[in-house]
Amino acid sequence: MRTKRILLASPTMHGEEMKYIQEAFDTNWIAPLGKNVDSFEQEICDYIGGGYAAALTSCTAALHMALKLCKLKRDEVVLCSDLTFSASVNPVSYEGGRQVFIDSDYETWNMDPAALEKAFEKYPEARVVIVANLYGTPARLNEIRAICDEHHAVLIEDAAESLSATYCGRQTGTFGDYNALSFNGNKIITSSGGGMLLSRDEAAVKKVRFWATQAKDPAPYYQHSEIGYNYRMSNIVAGIGRGQLLHLEEHRKLKKEIYERYRNAFAELPLTMNPHLACSEPNYWLSCILLDKEVSVDPFEIMKRLDAHNIDSRPTWKPMHLQPVFADRDFITVNDLPVSEEIFSRGLCLPSDIKMTEDEQNEVIAIVKSFF
Numbered sequence: 001m002r003t004k005r006i007l008l009a010s011p012t013m014h015g016e017e018m019k020y021i022q023e024a025f026d027t028n029w030i031a032p033l034g035k036n037v038d039s040f041e042q043e044i045c046d047y048i049g050g051g052y053a054a055a056l057t058s059c060t061a062a063l064h065m066a067l068k069l070c071k072l073k074r075d076e077v078v079l080c081s082d083l084t085f086s087a088s089v090n091p092v093s094y095e096g097g098r099q100v101f102i103d104s105d106y107e108t109w110n111m112d113p114a115a116l117e118k119a120f121e122k123y124p125e126a127r128v129v130i131v132a133n134l135y136g137t138p139a140r141l142n143e144i145r146a147i148c149d150e151h152h153a154v155l156i157e158d159a160a161e162s163l164s165a166t167y168c169g170r171q172t173g174t175f176g177d178y179n180a181l182s183f184n185g186n187k188i189i190t191s192s193g194g195g196m197l198l199s200r201d202e203a204a205v206k207k208v209r210f211w212a213t214q215a216k217d218p219a220p221y222y223q224h225s226e227i228g229y230n231y232r233m234s235n236i237v238a239g240i241g242r243g244q245l246l247h248l249e250e251h252r253k254l255k256k257e258i259y260e261r262y263r264n265a266f267a268e269l270p271l272t273m274n275p276h277l278a279c280s281e282p283n284y285w286l287s288c289i290l291l292d293k294e295v296s297v298d299p300f301e302i303m304k305r306l307d308a309h310n311i312d313s314r315p316t317w318k319p320m321h322l323q324p325v326f327a328d329r330d331f332i333t334v335n336d337l338p339v340s341e342e343i344f345s346r347g348l349c350l351p352s353d354i355k356m357t358e359d360e361q362n363e364v365i366a367i368v369k370s371f372f
């Protein structure tokens with residue numbers, strides 16, 4: 001029995017992070033804001049190709065601010081990815097809106113443009129869409145963007161899992177009017193916890209910075225004309241993010257190697273890996289499997305056996321329309337069997353930690369193979 005657990009995805013530090021933290025200490029710019037925050041925002045914009053950024057305490061905060069920019073009316077419908085983490089869609093409720101969930105397709109596991117079209121037929125008044133790029137794989141972003149444009153809807157891209165992935169040669173986190181990144185501990189790079197709102201709209205980003213620092217009016221005393229939030233990233237946290245950003249390409253390369261080793265090892269098994277379109281290059285954040293329909297193996301049994309060998313794995317996201325908290329929300333699909341439910345019932349996320357050795361990955365592979 002191994003004593004060191006093989007993890008799904010954990011932080012991988014390199015040393016440069018300390019240099020930026022040290023700088024913040026040396027200048028006593030521990031908090032708030034400061035040079036690391038400004039530089040981290042600029043470096044992310046440079047990396048993804050322009051625009052403006054507001055560094056925040058989390059991606060959830062970034063999505064919240066994006067929805068606040070949309071000025072939702074009470075109970076206004078927001079069309080959202082169904083197969084995603086709850087943080088993608090909870091902020092709709094913070095802003096008094098109402099989620100309507102959109103099914104996935106099998107080619108990307110992300111929002112199905114056909115289901116989105118169908119949703120606009122049922123809710124022609126909808127004017128906000130939230131799309132997530134799951135496991136580092138871009139959604140059909142051009143199609144989704146085009147549908148949003150046709151319906152004059154704002155697109156919010158949740159790129160929490162997909163930083164450095166590209167779609168038709170363009171970085172994810174640039175397709176939405178507002179885009180959100182996460183630097184949470186398990187993501188491809190981490191600042192220990194944090195997020196960023198990205199947009200080409202400079203005024204919008206300035207407004208978010210204002211709201212995120214308690215909405216202080218430009219007055220010589222504490223005056224507030226709007227409700228504020230304490231959502232800004234600290235200068236120490238931004239320092240970790242800057243150090244990590246230097247290693248983003250390296251992380252992506254290692255993630256891809258992990259994915260390809262699984263894919264080659266499982267080539268003969270009745271399962272497929274999380275897929276992507278020919279025009280997209282994922283960041284391979286998590287390697288996942290989807291058991292073929294006729295297979296009688298329960299992914300939870302695989303998870304249990306891996307766990308017994310001290311190896312982490314996770315179910316794929318449980319669809320939002322199946323969550324008790326969203327039991328009264330609508331769900332739009334173009335299939336008899338919703339794709340999101342199929343992926344949930346037959347899918348599993350495998351260890352994708354870039355510190356995992358080849359030998360360790362071979363252990364994971366052997367255990368998965370033992371089921372067939």
Ligand SMILES: *Cc1c(COP(=O)(O)O)cnc(C)c1O
Binds near residue numbers: 057084087
């Ligand atoms: C991690 C994640 C979030 C939330 O990110 P935080 O920075 O932890 O708030 C949102 N959406 C998706 C798809 C995620 O994976």
